[in-house]
Amino acid sequence: MTSAEPAEKLLTPVLSASWDDARPWTLATYRRHQGYQGLKAALAMPPDDVIALVKDAGLRGRGGAGFPTGMKWQFIPQNDGKPHYLVVNADESEPGTCKDIPLLFANPHALIEGMIIASYAIRCDHAFVYLRGEVVPVLRRLHAAVAEAYAAGLLGRDILGSGIDLDITVHAGAGAYICGEETALLDSLEGRRGQPRLRPPFPAIAGLYACPTVVNNVESIASVPPILARGKEWFKGLGTEKSPGFTLYSLSGHVTNPGQYEAPLGITLRQLLDLSGGVRAGHRLKFWTPGGSSTPMFTEEHLDVPLDYEGVGAAGSMLGTKALQVFDETTCVVRAVTRWTEFYAHESCGKCTPCREGTYWLVQLLERIEAGEGVEGDLEKLLDIADNINGKSFCALGDGAASPIVSSLQHFRAEYEQHLAERRCPFDPAASTVWADGPRPGHPSATEREVHA
Amino acid sequence: MTNVELGLPALPAPPYPEEVRARLAADAAELIGRYPQARSALLPLLHLVQAEEGFVSATGIRFCAEQLDLTTAEVTAVATFYTMYRRRPAGKYHVGVCTNTLCAVLGGDRIFEELQEHLGIRNNETTEDGTVSIEHIECNAACDYAPVVMVNWEFFDDQTPQSARKLVDDLRAGREVRPTRGARLCGFKETARILAGFPDERPGANDESGAGGAPSLAGLRLARGEALPGTPGTRVVSPRHEEPRHEEPRVEEPRHEEPRHEEPGQEGTEA
Ligand SMILES: Cc1cc2nc3c(=O)[nH]c(=O)nc-3n(C[C@H](O)[C@H](O)[C@H](O)COP(=O)(O)O)c2cc1C
Ligand code: SF4
Ligand code: FES
Numbered sequence: 001m002t003s004a005e006p007a008e009k010l011l012t013p014v015l016s017a018s019w020d021d022a023r024p025w026t027l028a029t030y031r032r033h034q035g036y037q038g039l040k041a042a043l044a045m046p047p048d049d050v051i052a053l054v055k056d057a058g059l060r061g062r063g064g065a066g067f068p069t070g071m072k073w074q075f076i077p078q079n080d081g082k083p084h085y086l087v088v089n090a091d092e093s094e095p096g097t098c099k100d101i102p103l104l105f106a107n108p109h110a111l112i113e114g115m116i117i118a119s120y121a122i123r124c125d126h127a128f129v130y131l132r133g134e135v136v137p138v139l140r141r142l143h144a145a146v147a148e149a150y151a152a153g154l155l156g157r158d159i160l161g162s163g164i165d166l167d168i169t170v171h172a173g174a175g176a177y178i179c180g181e182e183t184a185l186l187d188s189l190e191g192r193r194g195q196p197r198l199r200p201p202f203p204a205i206a207g208l209y210a211c212p213t214v215v216n217n218v219e220s221i222a223s224v225p226p227i228l229a230r231g232k233e234w235f236k237g238l239g240t241e242k243s244p245g246f247t248l249y250s251l252s253g254h255v256t257n258p259g260q261y262e263a264p265l266g267i268t269l270r271q272l273l274d275l276s277g278g279v280r281a282g283h284r285l286k287f288w289t290p291g292g293s294s295t296p297m298f299t300e301e302h303l304d305v306p307l308d309y310e311g312v313g314a315a316g317s318m319l320g321t322k323a324l325q326v327f328d329e330t331t332c333v334v335r336a337v338t339r340w341t342e343f344y345a346h347e348s349c350g351k352c353t354p355c356r357e358g359t360y361w362l363v364q365l366l367e368r369i370e371a372g373e374g375v376e377g378d379l380e381k382l383l384d385i386a387d388n389i390n391g392k393s394f395c396a397l398g399d400g401a402a403s404p405i406v407s408s409l410q411h412f413r414a415e416y417e418q419h420l421a422e423r424r425c426p427f428d429p430a431a432s433t434v435w436a437d438g439p440r441p442g443h444p445s446a447t448e449r450e451v452h453a
Numbered sequence: 454m455t456n457v458e459l460g461l462p463a464l465p466a467p468p469y470p471e472e473v474r475a476r477l478a479a480d481a482a483e484l485i486g487r488y489p490q491a492r493s494a495l496l497p498l499l500h501l502v503q504a505e506e507g508f509v510s511a512t513g514i515r516f517c518a519e520q521l522d523l524t525t526a527e528v529t530a531v532a533t534f535y536t537m538y539r540r541r542p543a544g545k546y547h548v549g550v551c552t553n554t555l556c557a558v559l560g561g562d563r564i565f566e567e568l569q570e571h572l573g574i575r576n577n578e579t580t581e582d583g584t585v586s587i588e589h590i591e592c593n594a595a596c597d598y599a600p601v602v603m604v605n606w607e608f609f610d611d612q613t614p615q616s617a618r619k620l621v622d623d624l625r626a627g628r629e630v631r632p633t634r635g636a637r638l639c640g641f642k643e644t645a646r647i648l649a650g651f652p653d654e655r656p657g658a659n660d661e662s663g664a665g666g667a668p669s670l671a672g673l674r675l676a677r678g679e680a681l682p683g684t685p686g687t688r689v690v691s692p693r694h695e696e697p698r699h700e701e702p703r704v705e706e707p708r709h710e711e712p713r714h715e716e717p718g719q720e721g722t723e724a
Binding site: 023188260263349 | 487488489490492493494495496497499500521530531534535536537538549552553554555557558559560562563590591592593594595596597598599600603605606607608611613632634635636644647648649650652653658659660662664665667668669670671672673674675676677678681682683684
């Protein structure tokens with residue numbers, strides 16, 4: 001099947017539109033692309049109207065859960081005499097997820113403008129970016145962009161003569177996936193071990209320093225300025241009724257052209273593959289994740305699932321972070337799931353027993369199955385342990401750990417059984433590598449590197 | 454100087470020499486001043502002491518505790534929770550190979566094996582000359598550039614066993630290497646200082662490397678009507694604001710018929 005529409009019509013670069021311009025990370029280039037026009041529009045409105053506009057536009061959180069952003073802002077109690085905080089979640093560590101980091105690297109001002117608008121709306125005068133530590137190039141650009149914004153009067157006292165003050169603190173984490181969970185993030189930002197908090201109270205009531213706090217994903221906040229600048233009707237004109245707007249889909253794995261594809265919500269993987277050159281030449285799609293490793297995996301039969309919150313949910317998974325990790329027929333699903341499970345065991349914060357102990361035992365079982373040492377009953381045991389984690393853990397990391405196991409056993413049980421029966425892994429890992437079939441056409445080889453050096 | 458290698462640091466840890474302490478205390482005060490509550494500066498302070506010694510020592514922990522009026526036990530509890538704080542010195546160049554599923558499958562596992570064999574060290578060890586330490590790391594939010602290697606947390610994208618081996622050889626030989634995304638490398642300690650919250654002061658560092666490689670721009674180029682390698686686009690346009698390519702983009706040839714021009718990854722990282 002081919003897409004009826006050419007790529008130009010299916011894709012809608014908004015956040016990524018300036019990335020091929022000269023030094024798009026600078027204020028000057030950002031301004032050439034409508035930069036800080038959304039802020040101007042926002043400052044001309046009462047804060048509550050800004051909240052209403054974002055709510056009416058239907059923007060939903062891009063950090064995984066899809067919660068309506070405007071509604072989250074509305075939950076902040078006003079005139080309560082307490083400081084309010086905005087904390088941007090830039091921890092991006094869910095396996096497969098790779099949108100916020102390229103966005104911040106290319107276009108950090110999109111986030112800063114969004115932060116100023118959001119802070120104005122919720123009446124906050126100190127906002128934070130919690131960036132995962134392992135991405136120094138992005139930290140460098142964030143530091144520089146914040147400094148530029150201060151120098152231009154976009155941050156600090158009396159922003160653009162509005163009487164509004166805002167400080168932004170850029171904070172680097174130190175390596176912990178769990179700090180992406182919003183309450184663990186807040187504990188971490190308070191200088192503690194990053195362990196999730198009991199909710200309620202939700203951060204909107206008692207967040208950072210027990211004050212009302214909005215925690216939003218990078219892409220959610222960066223999507224706000226275009227809504228202010230171009231209007232909610234424009235935004236609602238993209239995407240689907242319940243999942244309006246544009247978003248970054250991140251295609252990775254065994255595809256001809258991995259990368260960022262900004263499109264209206266509701267596009268399908270088939271369309272994305274069709275326009276981007278497909279699965280790598282000579283191979284077939286085997287399984288894929290719609291939104292990172294924590295979202296139940298899909299197969300070929302799900303190629304036409306609309307990639308919006310409702311569509312993916314109805315098909316039994318979650319849109320998550322739109323991290324489309326594609327694996328072809330050379331990939332051993334047991335190996336993939338084992339590695340993800342090792343990740344969850346490593347990243348489990350240890351606070352609750354089902355996740356801490358359960359992920360440990362899942363790894364023991366999976367490693368022996370992968371090594372050809374599994375015994376009868378192991379698959380039932382896997383499902384049993386996964387069931388004891390899923391829905392019974394303190395936070396969603398536990399649920400995420402169960403997802404790849406349950407979904408892979410649903411779609412590929414025979415492959416697990418083959419490992420048990422043959423007492424070995426039937427796959428050759430060398431066949432899955434990017435260099436297995438020679439250099440890939442999309443491979444940014446020396447030419448690309450020279451260009452950037 | 455004592456460290457926590459055996460998990461039993463001598464108590465109390467010796468303080469920093471006075472001039473080091475005074476210098477770091479001034480830095481610490483600046484970091485603490487950025488937060489409404491002092492304790493929020495603990496992660497930055499741990500990066501700061503790591504910038505001083507290349508790892509978080511008992512002395513560093515004591516320093517953090519003193520600055521924030523915490524016990525050393527409280528600081529230790531935090532320091533040990535986060536993987537970036539090292540209990541032993543890293544090499545001057547800390548090399549992280551992503552072996553989370555996607556990178557592992559696409560070749561990260563092979564790359565990590567290759568580096569261990571080539572350097573004769575294992576996970577979390579440092580070469581005898583102190584130049585290179587290696588570690589397998591989790592997904593670094595760069596899956597569209599898999600397999601990914603990080604050096605001092607700068608991106609070295611699209612690696613192969615050959616390119617990774619050349620990379621560590623260059624590092625050990627003191628040759629300059631450039632990340633595909635990021636600035637020319639500084640040492641592990643200088644990197645830790647940036648992480649603490651002190652911007653990189655090297656002129657031009659922020660402008661090194663572009664906005665991203667081909668994967669970051671893939672969707673945008675298609676939307677502009679340009680073709681990607683392997684797509685049936687109608688026009689092949691040199692990306693704007695970039696130098697024209699030095700060789701013809703291999704666009705039209707289907708990949709499986711393509712002769713192997715070069716060992717993949719032979720292209721150097723010193724572009
Ligand atoms: C284990 C775990 C990791 C998470 N990691 C991230 C992350 O890296 N970035 C992010 O924005 N949200 C992450 N989330 C979701 C956040 O808890 C939260 O829902 C999100 O930041 C809210 O922002 P949004 O409403 O703008 O999507 C994670 C959740 C869990 C359970
Ligand atoms: S589910 Fe896992 S990560 Fe979440 S609180 Fe429990 S132990 Fe911690
Ligand atoms: S799996 Fe390696 S960067 Fe995501």
